[in-house]
Amino acid sequence: MKAMILAAGLGTRLKPWTDKHPKALAEVNGVSLLGRNLLYLQQHGIKEVIVNVHHFADQIVEAAKRYDGWGSKIYFSDEQDEVLETGGGLVKAAHYFKGESDFVLMNVDILTNMDLSAMIQQHLASKAMATLAVSDRNSSRCLLFNQHQQMVGWRNNATGEEKGPVLKMNNREGIYPMAFSGIHVLNSGIFLAIQRAGKFSMIDVYLDLCSKYSIQLFDHSGADLMDVGKPESIVQAEAIFK
Numbered sequence: 001m002k003a004m005i006l007a008a009g010l011g012t013r014l015k016p017w018t019d020k021h022p023k024a025l026a027e028v029n030g031v032s033l034l035g036r037n038l039l040y041l042q043q044h045g046i047k048e049v050i051v052n053v054h055h056f057a058d059q060i061v062e063a064a065k066r067y068d069g070w071g072s073k074i075y076f077s078d079e080q081d082e083v084l085e086t087g088g089g090l091v092k093a094a095h096y097f098k099g100e101s102d103f104v105l106m107n108v109d110i111l112t113n114m115d116l117s118a119m120i121q122q123h124l125a126s127k128a129m130a131t132l133a134v135s136d137r138n139s140s141r142c143l144l145f146n147q148h149q150q151m152v153g154w155r156n157n158a159t160g161e162e163k164g165p166v167l168k169m170n171n172r173e174g175i176y177p178m179a180f181s182g183i184h185v186l187n188s189g190i191f192l193a194i195q196r197a198g199k200f201s202m203i204d205v206y207l208d209l210c211s212k213y214s215i216q217l218f219d220h221s222g223a224d225l226m227d228v229g230k231p232e233s234i235v236q237a238e239a240i241f242k
Helices: 033-043 057-066 085-092 116-126 202-209 231-240
Strands: 002-006 048-051 073-078 102-107 110-112 130-135 141-145 151-156 176-187 215-219 225-227
Touching: 002 033, 002 085, 033 048, 033 057, 033 102, 033 110, 033 116, 048 057, 057 073, 085 102, 085 110, 085 202, 110 176, 116 130, 116 176, 116 215, 130 141, 130 202, 141 231, 151 202, 176 215, 225 231
Parallel strands: 002 048, 002 102, 048 073, 130 215
Antiparallel strands: 102 176, 110 225, 130 176, 141 151, 141 176
């Protein structure tokens, strides 16, 4: 199985580091976020990865050469002209997954010890279009699922805004929120199902598809997870991820 690591973001929350560097190369205990996630994927048998790049892209490419891919075979998807967000970035890299039935997609600024192998096994057994890593934790935004663990919507907890085709039918029986962790396992059939183009989010794709396809959850509550998006989160991550 192959994977894609999303590393094209500007990392504005991680200033001042990102004034001169990409967030992918921010270090936790001397190892960059990109390096840590490549090593994480290797623990679950994934050694071929494509990484999208935009902000200080040359630094990421140079680091990959310097560290010999951290032991992985790395390809790059160049988004230096325009950041395409999670969905647009994935579609641009679709060629890389030709011949693959399923693959992993993850954000570079997420660190976790979640059992990715168990998530992949669940995804393959269920034949879902997408399996999303979630946990029961506080979050400004959340995904909504029904009693069958299938995604039915999205909510902004700060504003109360909600999106989702099932929600529009006022059918809320058994619906509950979970916080998304930025890790997806996807069936390659999703490339044929996506109807959007240009710059767009994978969450919008799931909202488009969840009434027709199985978009299911993988609950990793209890595992360590850190969104390394702010300078103070680097310090917190260093206490967890040695």
